[in-house]
Amino acid sequence: MFDVAVIGGGVIGATILRELTKYRLNVCLLEKEADVAMGQSRANSGIVHAGFDAPVGSLKATFNVLGNAMMEDYARELGVKFKRNGSLVVAFSEEELKTLKELKARGELNGVKKLRIISKEELFEIEPSVSKNAVGALLAPTGGIVCPYKLTVAAVGNAMDNGATLLTEFEVVKINKGENAFTITAKDGKSITAKIMINCAGIYSEEIAKAAGDNSFTVGGRKGEYILLDRECGDFVKHTLFFTPTEKGKGILVSPTVDGNIILGPTAEQVSDKNVETSVDGLKDVQEKAAKMCDKVPFGGTITSFAGTRAYCNIHDFIIEESKTVEGLINCAGIESPGLTSAPAIAKFVVEDLVSKFFEMVDNLDFDGQRKPDDFFNNLSVEEKNNIIKENPAYGKIICRCERITEGEIVRAIKTNPPATNVDAIKRRTRSGMGRCQGGFCQPQVVEIIARELNIPIEQVTKSGKGSYLLRGKTK
Amino acid sequence: MKNYDVIVIGGGPAGLAAAIRAYDLGAEVLIIEREEITGGILNQCIHNGFGLARFKESLSGPEYAARFIDEVCKRDISVMTNTTVLSLSADKKVTAINQTDGIFTLQAKAIILAMGCRERSKGALNIAGTRPAGLYSAGSAQKYVNIKGYLPGKEVVILGSGDIGLIMARRMTLEGAKVHAVCEIMPYSSGLKRNIVQCLDDFGIPLYLNHTVLKIEGNDRVTGVVIAQVDKDKKPIPGTEKHFDCDTVLFSVGLIPENELTKEAGIELCGATKGALVYQNRETTIDGIFACGNVLHVHDLVDFVSEEAEIAGAAAAKYALSGSKERSVVNTFAGDNVSYVLPQKIDKNIEGNVKLFFRVKKALEKCTVKVICGEQVLLEKKKRVVRPGEMENVILPESLVSELGGDISVVLEGKEI
Ligand SMILES: Cc1cc2nc3c(=O)[nH]c(=O)nc-3n(C[C@H](O)[C@H](O)[C@H](O)COP(=O)(O)OP(=O)(O)OC[C@H]3O[C@@H](n4cnc5c(N)ncnc54)[C@H](O)[C@@H]3O)c2cc1C
Ligand SMILES: Cc1cc2nc3c(=O)[nH]c(=O)nc-3n(C[C@H](O)[C@H](O)[C@H](O)COP(=O)(O)OP(=O)(O)OC[C@H]3O[C@@H](n4cnc5c(N)ncnc54)[C@H](O)[C@@H]3O)c2cc1C
Numbered sequence: 013m014f015d016v017a018v019i020g021g022g023v024i025g026a027t028i029l030r031e032l033t034k035y036r037l038n039v040c041l042l043e044k045e046a047d048v049a050m051g052q053s054r055a056n057s058g059i060v061h062a063g064f065d066a067p068v069g070s071l072k073a074t075f076n077v078l079g080n081a082m083m084e085d086y087a088r089e090l091g092v093k094f095k096r097n098g099s100l101v102v103a104f105s106e107e108e109l110k111t112l113k114e115l116k117a118r119g120e121l122n123g124v125k126k127l128r129i130i131s132k133e134e135l136f137e138i139e140p141s142v143s144k145n146a147v148g149a150l151l152a153p154t155g156g157i158v159c160p161y162k163l164t165v166a167a168v169g170n171a172m173d174n175g176a177t178l179l180t181e182f183e184v185v186k187i188n189k190g191e192n193a194f195t196i197t198a199k200d201g202k203s204i205t206a207k208i209m210i211n212c213a214g215i216y217s218e219e220i221a222k223a224a225g226d227n228s229f230t231v232g233g234r235k236g237e238y239i240l241l242d243r244e245c246g247d248f249v250k251h252t253l254f255f256t257p258t259e260k261g262k263g264i265l266v267s268p269t270v271d272g273n274i275i276l277g278p279t280a281e282q283v284s285d286k287n288v289e290t291s292v293d294g295l296k297d298v299q300e301k302a303a304k305m306c307d308k309v310p311f312g313g314t315i316t317s318f319a320g321t322r323a324y325c326n327i328h329d330f331i332i333e334e335s336k337t338v339e340g341l342i343n344c345a346g347i348e349s350p351g352l353t354s355a356p357a358i359a360k361f362v363v364e365d366l367v368s369k370f371f372e373m374v375d376n377l378d379f380d381g382q383r384k385p386d387d388f389f390n391n392l393s394v395e396e397k398n399n400i401i402k403e404n405p406a407y408g409k410i411i412c413r414c415e416r417i418t419e420g421e422i423v424r425a426i427k428t429n430p431p432a433t434n435v436d437a438i439k440r441r442t443r444s445g446m447g448r449c450q451g452g453f454c455q456p457q458v459v460e461i462i463a464r465e466l467n468i469p470i471e472q473v474t475k476s477g478k479g480s481y482l483l484r485g486k487t488k
Numbered sequence: 489m490k491n492y493d494v495i496v497i498g499g500g501p502a503g504l505a506a507a508i509r510a511y512d513l514g515a516e517v518l519i520i521e522r523e524e525i526t527g528g529i530l531n532q533c534i535h536n537g538f539g540l541a542r543f544k545e546s547l548s549g550p551e552y553a554a555r556f557i558d559e560v561c562k563r564d565i566s567v568m569t570n571t572t573v574l575s576l577s578a579d580k581k582v583t584a585i586n587q588t589d590g591i592f593t594l595q596a597k598a599i600i601l602a603m604g605c606r607e608r609s610k611g612a613l614n615i616a617g618t619r620p621a622g623l624y625s626a627g628s629a630q631k632y633v634n635i636k637g638y639l640p641g642k643e644v645v646i647l648g649s650g651d652i653g654l655i656m657a658r659r660m661t662l663e664g665a666k667v668h669a670v671c672e673i674m675p676y677s678s679g680l681k682r683n684i685v686q687c688l689d690d691f692g693i694p695l696y697l698n699h700t701v702l703k704i705e706g707n708d709r710v711t712g713v714v715i716a717q718v719d720k721d722k723k724p725i726p727g728t729e730k731h732f733d734c735d736t737v738l739f740s741v742g743l744i745p746e747n748e749l750t751k752e753a754g755i756e757l758c759g760a761t762k763g764a765l766v767y768q769n770r771e772t773t774i775d776g777i778f779a780c781g782n783v784l785h786v787h788d789l790v791d792f793v794s795e796e797a798e799i800a801g802a803a804a805a806k807y808a809l810s811g812s813k814e815r816s817v818v819n820t821f822a823g824d825n826v827s828y829v830l831p832q833k834i835d836k837n838i839e840g841n842v843k844l845f846f847r848v849k850k851a852l853e854k855c856t857v858k859v860i861c862g863e864q865v866l867l868e869k870k871k872r873v874v875r876p877g878e879m880e881n882v883i884l885p886e887s888l889v890s891e892l893g894g895d896i897s898v899v900l901e902g903k904e905i
Binding site: 289290291292294295315316317318394397398401402405406408409410413416448449450451452453455456460470471474475476477478479480481482483484485486487488 | 586587621632641663707708735736
């Protein structure tokens with residue numbers, strides 16, 4: 013029996029899981045997919061928001077500002093890249109300049125520091141690519157960028173290193189509340205028991221709450237589409253550029269990613285079926301808006317496009333509380349943007365203020381919060397690399413040409429917590445297949461390495477878990 | 489740091505032929521190749537049709553490569569396989585990595601770039617829909633089938649009609665897969681005519697010209713695609729959608745020269761070819777660094793790759809052994825109907841004829857190629873048909889080269905097909 017079962021391996025579940033391992037609790041994470049970070053925490057903008065956007069007094073505002081302040085140390089401990097590149101909200105009319113003043117005032121009430129409205133001259137100086145139609149901007153130096161799925165993977169990995177259990181391909185379909193514990197059953201019939209349960213199922217958090225008997229909220233989906241540009245375009249912009257929000261919405265953003273690509277998006281489309289398809293119109297919309305923000309967007313450098321679905325909650329704020337109807341159920345539901353930014357702060361609150369009511373919280377003295385970065389090899393000196401290659405020649409063999417990822421790093425991703433068991437999981441940890449050729453050259457080799465390391469037939473290797481088989485048998 | 493006269497980066501057909509030539513002219517040569525064996529992309533091209541021009545026989549890719557590998561073995565050319573070049577500097581230092589020596593740096597007097605090309609990825613196309621398993625570049629499917637012995641899928645739609653896509657349509661069919669369609673956005677195929685006949689027509693595989701893909705379907709594995717006809721502006725025409733059930737989509741949407749090292753060294757690239765700007769001896773804008781084969785411009789016939797590589801090999805050996813001479817330069821330009829001309833620069837002080845390679849923008853028949861200098865027509869040549877998928881050339885004799893009074897253009901006149 014587990015003390016705590018966390019349902020959902022997104023950034024919220026991941027950071028809560030890690031926080032729990034600071035105490036002597038027996039904890040597990042249940043995730044329906046073959047890897048963690050497969051929901052909203054995979055396909056989002058990766059912005060660590062400054063916190064001027066959320067309504068004053070909301071949970072969103074509180075956790076955003078706290079999370080923003082925590083993120084730098086948090087990411088460093090987990091070996092995940094974070095950069096405080098600063099955000100700019102760009103105004104294109106006098107009207108919008110007024111909105112900037114409101115945003116600044118709101119931000120200051122929320123506790124955001126260093127906010128400043130800058131002239132167009134200063135704007136063009138710090139961001140020469142911005143369209144000459146701009147008239148000014150709100151500069152938020154505390155805004156930052158982080159890779160959302162790497163943060164999630166690293167938090168789960170570190171939690172596992174500290175004793176947590178991860179069960180993947182465990183799609184929770186039934187929850188029975190017994191005398192002292194929940195029995196949580198997966199689609200394939202497997203089940204586990206836990207004293208308390210934390211619902212972090214993202215856009216499916218309504219379903220999980222309902223399965224446990226809590227019908228107090230609904231969560232829908234709203235799709236966002238993105239275009240990603242090659243690292244070659246990497247210095248096109250330095251800050252995260254937002255449009256000034258208007259009645260019609262927030263528009264898209266243009267931002268560098270922490271890995272040096274440029275990200276354009278997201279659109280905002282209400283969807284009924286929580287799908288993550290990109291659409292012709294959506295991608296066109298992204299291109300048109302990006303072209304409004306900046307002159308000469310290097311669309312020629314497009315390497316991929318993708319979509320994510322935002323949780324969209326009827327309460328319009330985070331739900332982070334013990335269920336009013338089901339004892340022992342903690343809901344972290346409807347965590348829409350700025351959920352990524354808020355995650356470290358939410359996790360701390362959930363464990364210290366909510367979980368603590370159920371257990372005597374004894375420190376886990378063995379807890380070690382440090383995690384070796386997945387890209388540690390890349391950051392070594394030539395001499396250090398050569399020492400590693402001498403010990404393990406697999407680090408001398410380049411598999412992914414574009415991103416220069418070695419066999420050693422790929423094998424390590426398979427053997428390190430949380431283990432990567434499919435091609436996309438390896439891609440998220442190592443960037444292998446994420447470059448210009450998008451895996452055209454290295455995928456066959458990665459597939460072979462996975463089959464060899466997991467000791468499975470090559471036909472059973474998948475792109476991203478169940479059903480996504482890559483090969484249909486041997487040739488004649 | 490070990491020194492060589494000439495270091496060749498890439499051991500495909502270009503690198504092999506360049507190395508042989510440089511060695512025969514007296515240079516000490518090293519070939520660096522990242523794969524286990526040399527031969528380049530030819531190793532996965534097990535179909536016939538290589539060497540028709542050069543050897544007057546139809547060889548398979550590996551057979552064609554073997555002829556050059558044998559010649560390399562007969563000579564005292566050093567070959568490092570399983571070794572990837574990581575960086576190249578303008579002063580000709582090459583840094584590479586392998587499993588036995590780790591990361592190391594070598595110094596050369598001359599460098600030959602022969603890294604080949606890569607396929608354009610599907611990502612660049614911004615196709616709508618999901619991102620399931622079952623989407624492959626034609627080249628990676630070729631590698632799975634021909635090298636690894638696995639079939640990527642059984643119900644196939646191919647996007648793009650480049651040669652590799654055409655070849656794979658036939659290959660997958662022979663392996664028992666059903667190829668439902670080849671879909672090409674342009675009004676013509678970018679592949680060789682003979683491949684359309686031998687790989688599609690002979691197997692009854694329909695080729696949809698002026699068609700693009702609208703959407704990819706499927707969550708875990710591809711389940712279908714929707715294609716539609718496009719208008720003159722390449723916009724889909726509503727009502728022309730066709731749906732195919734399939735488990736695999738192959739992309740054959742063009743090749744791009746692999747020039748990351750070239751850029752890093754500070755060599756100037758040509759926007760049209762995506763390869764280095766070169767003189768007729770295939771020397772780049774950095775003295776002593778040469779380029780040949782697909783890294784320079786995408787070739788459709790390997791025979792021309794070998795020919796070009798020999799030019800670069802000879803010039804690299806000459807540079808390594810006796811340094812450079814003063815130049816007298818004119819530029820070449822792509823005129824009407826021509827998308828690029830290579831070499832982009834002619835050095836009048838270099839002896840010999842200059843073969844001007846070029847590609848046309850659209851298919852033309854009954855045409856005339858003209859090389860012009862200002863108002864003056866230097867040369868005229870008739871061609872029956874020209875197509876964008878097939879590289880053309882015209883020879884500028886030495887007598888004309890040394891007399892060139894200014895920049896020249898290649899233009900094409902003819903009837904649109
Ligand atoms: C397009 C977009 C852009 C965004 N941009 C930003 C941004 O720039 N900055 C920012 O701070 N925030 C941003 N956000 C918000 C942020 O991504 C989310 O708030 C955050 O990722 C939510 O994490 P989560 O763990 O709650 O949900 P998720 O990441 O969705 O995780 C939920 C997990 O639960 C699993 N699950 C679901 N049902 C079950 C079940 N039955 N059994 C087992 N497991 C289950 C899912 O597979 C998934 O892994 C953005 C969101 C989107 C969609
Ligand atoms: C997938 C694919 C399939 C093709 N199929 C056909 C076909 O069926 N018929 C046809 O006529 N033509 C085909 N072509 C065209 C064919 O590539 C050329 O005719 C010819 O092979 C080009 O020769 P090359 O030596 O320039 O390049 P390649 O054959 O590509 O050789 C380049 C070599 O350089 C090596 N290399 C690259 N970078 C480095 C580095 N940094 N360090 C070390 N080594 C490096 C590569 O591993 C490779 O071996 C195909 C091309 C591709 C990409």
